[in-house]
Amino acid sequence: MEARERRHLGESTFRDVMQVEPPEVRTVVEAKSLDLEFAELWNRPVLSRLDRRWITLASLVCLGDETSLRAHLYGALKSGDISLDELEEGMFHCALYRGFPLASFGQRALSDVAEELSLTPSDQLDLEPVDWASESDRLDTGEEKFLSVMASRAGRSPGDFKHVYSHYGVLQTVFAELWPRPVLNQRIQRLITLACVGLSVAPLPVTMHCRVAMETGDLSYQEMGEFTLHFCFYAGWPCASQMSTATDQAFIELEQLAANDQMRRDVAAAHSAVGPDYSLDGYRKL
Numbered sequence: 562m563e564a565r566e567r568r569h570l571g572e573s574t575f576r577d578v579m580q581v582e583p584p585e586v587r588t589v590v591e592a593k594s595l596d597l598e599f600a601e602l603w604n605r606p607v608l609s610r611l612d613r614r615w616i617t618l619a620s621l622v623c624l625g626d627e628t629s630l631r632a633h634l635y636g637a638l639k640s641g642d643i644s645l646d647e648l649e650e651g652m653f654h655c656a657l658y659r660g661f662p663l664a665s666f667g668q669r670a671l672s673d674v675a676e677e678l679s680l681t682p683s684d685q686l687d688l689e690p691v692d693w694a695s696e697s698d699r700l701d702t703g704e705e706k707f708l709s710v711m712a713s714r715a716g717r718s719p720g721d722f723k724h725v726y727s728h729y730g731v732l733q734t735v736f737a738e739l740w741p742r743p744v745l746n747q748r749i750q751r752l753i754t755l756a757c758v759g760l761s762v763a764p765l766p767v768t769m770h771c772r773v774a775m776e777t778g779d780l781s782y783q784e785m786g787e788f789t790l791h792f793c794f795y796a797g798w799p800c801a802s803q804m805s806t807a808t809d810q811a812f813i814e815l816e817q818l819a820a821n822d823q824m825r826r827d828v829a830a831a832h833s834a835v836g837p838d839y840s841l842d843g844y845r846k847l
Contacts, residue, residue: 571595619756658757703732772811
């Protein structure tokens, strides 16, 4: 694509994404934003424009970038790509993964933009307290959702400190009160989570969430690569490089697990055909 054609594409994409006219180019950043961010990044395949909106918005909330966040909230709402109800839910998701102060900042920006566009949340937005039958019921719900989201069972630690963090913090709050909410599907929740943990620059959550995103099928390896590229433009290359490394390592581990599982299935089938005298490990039973 020649330079002038790329610039025109960047301007056109800017209009579609931001729902306003592109600014007059007066700086290098403005020029490269049109050429790289909008002409190339936002038009890449693999991820949809909706996916890219959520990655961008979650990143901007976590960065506390009010100017950019307001601009992208305006584009998301004005285009109709994301509803006000969905954005309200997205702010709550950010609250539990990056803290309520940042999410409150994001919520204020969202409320201002919604007022500018004369939008109000629908009656379907659930603002009522959850009426749990018991704390045990709440814990059971959290454990069940943890298994769905994290592709493993939650451990119950007997230690007092670990008990408070894992039971109340993780299971009863994040997985009982957040992930089961119905407005956003799990794939969108996953995109928001990845952006939040990516900007936390905490190795363990980054590694864990990159792995389970692929293990659950919410995102493919190719989609994770595209996520990381988009994340680069809004969170910076240092944050995204950690996510890229974690994704590659997780993919290798999952491939090995899949190969081992297939091998065990093949061995099981072979020994089943031979008869009961042999174990799955290939040794004659005594």
